[in-house]
Amino acid sequence: MTEPTATQENPVFAPTLMESKTSRLDDILQEKLEKAFHKQTSKVRLHDIAKIACEHSPIDLAYAASHLPQQARIVLYENLPHRDAKMKFVINTDNETRLTLFRQMKEREMKKLFERMPTDEAVCVLEDMSERRFRRLMELLDSKKSSRILELREHDRKSAGRLMTSEFFAFDMDMTIGDASEYIRDNPRVDFTRGIFILNHAKELQGYVPARNMIINPPHLPLRQVMRPVLHKVNPESSREEVVDLVERYKISSLPVVDMDNYLAGVITYEDVVEAMEDLADETIGRMAGTGEKMDSQEPIFKRFLARSPWLVVTLLAGLVNVGVMSSFQKHVGGILTFVLFFVPLITGMSGNIGIQCSTILVRGMAIGALSSGMRRDAIKRELLTGLFIGAFFGVACGTIVYSLDALFDSVGTVSPVSISVIVGSGLIGACATGTLLGVFSPLFFQKIGVDPAISAGPMVTAFNDFLSMLIYFIIAWGLKSLFF
Numbered sequence: 001m002t003e004p005t006a007t008q009e010n011p012v013f014a015p016t017l018m019e020s021k022t023s024r025l026d027d028i029l030q031e032k033l034e035k036a037f038h039k040q041t042s043k044v045r046l047h048d049i050a051k052i053a054c055e056h057s058p059i060d061l062a063y064a065a066s067h068l069p070q071q072a073r074i075v076l077y078e079n080l081p082h083r084d085a086k087m088k089f090v091i092n093t094d095n096e097t098r099l100t101l102f103r104q105m106k107e108r109e110m111k112k113l114f115e116r117m118p119t120d121e122a123v124c125v126l127e128d129m130s131e132r133r134f135r136r137l138m139e140l141l142d143s144k145k146s147s148r149i150l151e152l153r154e155h156d157r158k159s160a161g162r163l164m165t166s167e168f169f170a171f172d173m174d175m176t177i178g179d180a181s182e183y184i185r186d187n188p189r190v191d192f193t194r195g196i197f198i199l200n201h202a203k204e205l206q207g208y209v210p211a212r213n214m215i216i217n218p219p220h221l222p223l224r225q226v227m228r229p230v231l232h233k234v235n236p237e238s239s240r241e242e243v244v245d246l247v248e249r250y251k252i253s254s255l256p257v258v259d260m261d262n263y264l265a266g267v268i269t270y271e272d273v274v275e276a277m278e279d280l281a282d283e284t285i286g287r288m289a290g291t292g293e294k295m296d297s298q299e300p301i302f303k304r305f306l307a308r309s310p311w312l313v314v315t316l317l318a319g320l321v322n323v324g325v326m327s328s329f330q331k332h333v334g335g336i337l338t339f340v341l342f343f344v345p346l347i348t349g350m351s352g353n354i355g356i357q358c359s360t361i362l363v364r365g366m367a368i369g370a371l372s373s374g375m376r377r378d379a380i381k382r383e384l385l386t387g388l389f390i391g392a393f394f395g396v397a398c399g400t401i402v403y404s405l406d407a408l409f410d411s412v413g414t415v416s417p418v419s420i421s422v423i424v425g426s427g428l429i430g431a432c433a434t435g436t437l438l439g440v441f442s443p444l445f446f447q448k449i450g451v452d453p454a455i456s457a458g459p460m461v462t463a464f465n466d467f468l469s470m471l472i473y474f475i476i477a478w479g480l481k482s483l484f485f
Helices: 011-037 042-055 058-065 070-078 083-092 095-104 107-116 119-126 131-140 143-153 177-185 211-216 240-250 270-288 301-332 336-367 373-404 417-448 453-484
Strands: 170-172 196-199 205-209 254-258 264-269
Touching (some): 070 095, 107 119, 119 143, 131 143, 205 254
Antiparallel strands (some): 254 264
16 A cells, blocks of 8 residues: 555645755755855856756746846846746746846847746736836837736736736637647647637637647547536736636636626736736735835835835824723722733733634635625624623633632732632633724724725734723723622
């Protein structure tokens, strides 16, 4: 019996293994480059850099380049073995490295580079180029290539039109497999492994043929006999979220993009969708942290301050309100209530974490499209009951633990363990209930008023929860003390 591998029976472990492998490779490659660039003799240094560039993938070099000084990135690019390697390097490196290369790159070199680059990749890369150089490059490129780039660039950056590629195979439904295969062989730079698309005489999309069907069927068969229907397609104006949802749900290898007349405008590959998912994840994480979507490493400090400070102001104001609440409660301090103040950090911490957990689950459901209008009520009910149950459990547990710690109350003769345990346990239950309500309903409120709910899962919930949970805790503590103690 053979042991299961990570990619077969245990696929969940594959990303972790691959991640650690690439991380180690990045560290090794970065160390090699740093040693090469710190050589005393420039001749030896260039020889070592050229050797490293030939031994390693340009994609790995593109990631390692971001840790090098700017001038060193240019030297690394110039020592890549051929133009295809340079193209992959430019596509996969970061924005800062591209800007550095574009400032130093001659127009003739840029022309040769972008002539071989896929149109959709070229549009993404050209976003890092100045407008003046972009217009100059469009004049140098072939008219067909430049028109494709300009056409894709007109679409919104977050739309399906920007994700699609205009390089694909589409044939008339009456063409035979043999004729189509011959045309594919004459155009080796266009990838056909994701399938080819079939059009009718009016150039409308009718179906697609998987690459496997082109191989296993005889060449004399017309494409109409082996094609399959297209079940899912999008318009150029469709959002990235819609594209990601379709591809992720139905496992589509290539998603056609059609206009209002059902003419095939482009194709979105699975690789393009993976990149879109990474961008969406970066933006969501940035919004949850209360920062801008993208901040370049060379951005000035003041711009970084403006991107991060607005939501932190809310936290500051909420903290000042907390001080006001504690000050107003101070006049009731005495005996039991003095001891109650020691548990404020515990109360705010527990209720805050419960609120964040509830809001994060709901925001995640909104982000991946799992929280439809029909399912929203059940999701809210489940999160409310879960949060309340957790608060009740830990409230009782905390009260029991406080009661068992008799040594804490030896220095306060008038305070009984029963009094403190009841007040703290009840206050924790009330504070957790407040955190649950805030965590469940604040994302829904922000979504309704048009603010991204991911924002409320961060500074907003944390700030308001500290104020409300502490207020509820003090009210419960004062009320119980007045009634029973």
